[in-house]
Amino acid sequence: MCKRVITIVSVFMLSIAMTFSVQASDLDTHLGTWGELINGTKGIDVLMDDFEDLPDGESLVGQANIEDHWVLERGSGEPTHNMTVFMDGGQKAVNFGPFTQMVSKYKLTNRYIFEIEGKGTGQCFGMFVRTTGEHFTIGNGEVIAFYSHDLSDWSSNVHMGSSGIFLVPGGWGSDIISIYVKVYRDNLETKLANERIDIKLEGVDFGSAYHKITMTDDGSVLNFFVDEQKFASVEMSGEATYPDLSANKFFKSVVVKDSAGNVLRNVDNVLLSKDFSVPLIALRISNYAVNSVSLREYAAYTEPNTETGDNASLYSVFALLTAGALLSLVFKKKLYNV
Numbered sequence: 001m002c003k004r005v006i007t008i009v010s011v012f013m014l015s016i017a018m019t020f021s022v023q024a025s026d027l028d029t030h031l032g033t034w035g036e037l038i039n040g041t042k043g044i045d046v047l048m049d050d051f052e053d054l055p056d057g058e059s060l061v062g063q064a065n066i067e068d069h070w071v072l073e074r075g076s077g078e079p080t081h082n083m084t085v086f087m088d089g090g091q092k093a094v095n096f097g098p099f100t101q102m103v104s105k106y107k108l109t110n111r112y113i114f115e116i117e118g119k120g121t122g123q124c125f126g127m128f129v130r131t132t133g134e135h136f137t138i139g140n141g142e143v144i145a146f147y148s149h150d151l152s153d154w155s156s157n158v159h160m161g162s163s164g165i166f167l168v169p170g171g172w173g174s175d176i177i178s179i180y181v182k183v184y185r186d187n188l189e190t191k192l193a194n195e196r197i198d199i200k201l202e203g204v205d206f207g208s209a210y211h212k213i214t215m216t217d218d219g220s221v222l223n224f225f226v227d228e229q230k231f232a233s234v235e236m237s238g239e240a241t242y243p244d245l246s247a248n249k250f251f252k253s254v255v256v257k258d259s260a261g262n263v264l265r266n267v268d269n270v271l272l273s274k275d276f277s278v279p280l281i282a283l284r285i286s287n288y289a290v291n292s293v294s295l296r297e298y299a300a301y302t303e304p305n306t307e308t309g310d311n312a313s314l315y316s317v318f319a320l321l322t323a324g325a326l327l328s329l330v331f332k333k334k335l336y337n338v
């Protein structure tokens, strides 16, 4: 009887442990070392909008609670240039039409998470971090917004934007997410070019359902997730300036790695802002649906307090010794009946 109860309890405990081990996502594990959310430059700890309070069919442009935190910009000349609220499966999302962008008003210097729930397979939707927020004026006098073609290579539609690193979900296959690194190329009149790294994700279809796409940034390493599973990291280092494009500082190079830590690409002369990051989303052509967008800031990174860790270890050892002493007393009493 007693043995059966112990077996049942053991199986129950084991199944709980297994359930929790399965549920701990890569993102949860990653953020486990990040500490507390803070009241960042926004004055609130979570800047999140699921668009559910906005009127169906209306543009984001003119919505005060959106424009308090985001700069909404559109190309001119076509009525399709819009960001329009629509009902999608019982929830409200925003359809980003051609030549639109939604740019954070904040230059982030703390650690932060930039996250969207998005759906679409257009080649020209980009989710950017580590931009300077500037529209560069390139050699031929063209001003390059983030929804603009950067004129580097007309063989691909996705070469958009001025600075930063951006993700294009589904653009090169419904189960592929592409990482684009903006780079400076002195031999080009436009100076702007891109390095593209495609990553295939098993079981993901960016066109048929909303997927959570997360970019985390601690100031030196970026981590990228789809549905909380990590698919890449980017290590940023060095410093460079390109006075013909910007007065801001940039990292010199990045190393892009897969989720297992294997190096996928080393990229030099990158245009990733060094001193701050302006996150944004932009669409050049086609359409893309965004169900929610959020920015969360965390305190600046500090080394873990190892003294606390040592104390915790000591407490554990003390607890084990105490438990051992109690058990030996119980057994002693049983065996020798003292």
Ligand SMILES: [Ca+2]
Pocket (backbone or CB within 6 Å): 050, 051, 052, 091, 092, 093, 291, 292
């Ligand atoms: Ca929504």
